[in-house]
Amino acid sequence: MSQNGSHAITRRAPHVVIVGGGFGGVAAAQALKNAPVRVTLVDRTNYHLFQPLLYQVATGVLEPGTITTPIRSLFRSQRNVDVLMAEVTGVDKDRRLVEMTGRQPIPYDYLILATGVQGSYFGHDEWAPLAPSMKTLADAEFLRRRIIGALEQADQETDPQLREQFMTFVLVGAGPTGCELAGELAQHFHRVPAEYRHIDPRQARIILVEAGPRALATFSEELARGAVNKLRSLGVDVRLGKAVELVDEEGVVIAGERVRSRTVLWTAGVSASPAGRWLGVETDRAGRAVVGPDLSITDHPEIFVVGDTAHIQNNGKLLPGVAQVALQSGKHAAHTIRARVLRQPAPGAFSYFDKGNMATISMGYAIMEKDKLKMAGPLGKTGWAFIHVLYLGRAEGQLMLCMQWLFGAMFGKLSSRYIDTPAFESTVRSSAPVAGVRPAADQPAS
């Protein structure tokens, strides 16, 4: 067991293991601050990621350090939390053990799984290396290399057809991430034209494809329409009700039409992390573990699943995979555990308080919605920015965030555009071909 040494006082206290240092896991650990328990928070990285701004790392507006906080530093003064950097591989429910790569399993008395989601390709996992998704920091840095690398390659390319392929960006999925990334890309290309001698980045094509009948399905129709209009005014080619039928080394096929592109980004679907599989419980189509009203799983009141890796029903509706659900459900699981340890009445069923929904489109345009209240445009953007700065936490992180936004807005200066790869070979992770040596064969759409 890893708890050797320094915890004499609490050594016999119940041990709560939390897997995942995202919004849900961190909120749970913080909510156990004054509970008489030992907490071990396990994550495969050493940092908490402020996911809502991840797309701005992909375009070089923000530095990775601005939206990451070492998990340890969050619990500097909360002495009942031990942070462990390790990769969890499974759960032994009967022996109450969390299994990890290269380490002894850790025993728990209570377990909270807050392991999040990953990109889903709807049964086409072979598209993953061709159309990367954006869930982790490494993903976002990879996208940055792809996007900035594509402009570098376009500037060098003398064949007009190949150049056009490097200047074509396809985003699959018009949810909040797709719309935000499309808007951010359009702005990026307008910030940097003077730097290139052989291309005009403003002429880059950005195609945003959505299989469903409309963009931003979690927002009201009115706001979604406004957002699409705004994207179109920025030059984004928004195609609704069109499915991407194929992703290959040539680009994509959209509703029968071949679109050649060197940069296809996947912002469409997500599937839950394997937590449901570890537990052997019922999961929904997206792999989310079905939980009871108090967020514990069937027959195991000591195991909780929170955030977007859980299928949580609230007033008969499935809760969306947003930060607020993770925060609130993580906190709820922690409160339930604390009550049980203290032999107090448990808080009972989880009830979600919807603080509203928002997405940003451009420098001066965001949409916000809370029940009947709807906001769009500069006012929405102000609210969006304010709330993001507020929730980022850490005074110095907030200041850095504001400054990086300010520099981007005022001077078009972007914080982090460094890329190391010389010839773009290594910007493609696996099976995709080396840029520049690809044959220009014309394959029929499947």
Place this chain on the structure above:
Amino acid sequence: MSQNGSHAITRRAPHVVIVGGGFGGVAAAQALKNAPVRVTLVDRTNYHLFQPLLYQVATGVLEPGTITTPIRSLFRSQRNVDVLMAEVTGVDKDRRLVEMTGRQPIPYDYLILATGVQGSYFGHDEWAPLAPSMKTLADAEFLRRRIIGALEQADQETDPQLREQFMTFVLVGAGPTGCELAGELAQHFHRVPAEYRHIDPRQARIILVEAGPRALATFSEELARGAVNKLRSLGVDVRLGKAVELVDEEGVVIAGERVRSRTVLWTAGVSASPAGRWLGVETDRAGRAVVGPDLSITDHPEIFVVGDTAHIQNNGKLLPGVAQVALQSGKHAAHTIRARVLRQPAPGAFSYFDKGNMATISMGYAIMEKDKLKMAGPLGKTGWAFIHVLYLGRAEGQLMLCMQWLFGAMFGKLSSRYIDTPAFESTVRSSAPVAGVRPAADQPAS
């Protein structure tokens, strides 16, 4: 040829190819601003790196974006410069071509090579994967993962002997980089103790080994002694006149004594980039190309080598590999080219103006030296910080730098401590064993 399209006016102007976007290459390109030439600046990355602060990326004080600037953005308004991201592999002096990976060679009328240096292991290249050096941004980020990963591993380790190995850091070479990194490490370990539950980072051992009789050989004895005393007061174990005889998976052997360490960092020697080899000219022991008084090579007045990849004699002394030499020599080569193109008298022999020498040891201690003027302590540190902020350039970069220093100093907050590797396997680049499965065999020193 890559110059298609937009340069109608200057298409017949002489073509100057500059290889390397460091201090020398950028200074040369900038000095050609008003010359009637076309310039192509080639670098394998897309950024200019402010090398003097690189060691602060290795300890997480600074973000990579703070000390990198996209090369393109430096030449946004200098229209005679074309920036090309490519890997140069050789020079054809007779046909006047620069050869590159995966591209057609580029013809030149004038060539400036400013390709810098790399770590040198004095004939022991097999030590490179075991004891990484720090010349590139990727190196510094790799060191960050090593250093922060070692503390993570130490905190998890239950075997006291293994834990001690993770808590032992060996730096080979007490030049400016070694001393600066040792001081920075000592400070880092004093900033973060409250975050760990099973170790006290203040008890980490930092051993700085120097084979020569004294540290900081480019400084006066008095200043070097002061710096060593300061390092010792910070707890650094400075060992002068002791050679590292072996680096292996167990650690190092220092003058016959086996020291077990999981983190050995190489700050000892450098060797020049292969520019001398490309040109087939005489090189010195460190591989630097020997150049004439005007920095051109024998029989090829159109080829210049500048910065620390050149062996430059000044008043009978070899110039050191510092930023000022690169800046001034790059500028001199550019002025010579401009004079020749304009058929004006050439500036003649390069003469170095020594602006002084400096190194920082800790938050409040740096040494500076200019001829008879010597400074150490807080005043030296103030001067050091001022000069580094000044030379970093870019208003927003300067502000970010000041803020990151301020947060580090005031709150012990470090900007970029994110590491992604779960079990430290991938923190070792090549042949070194996986942490935790290494046999504890006791090998005799060779």
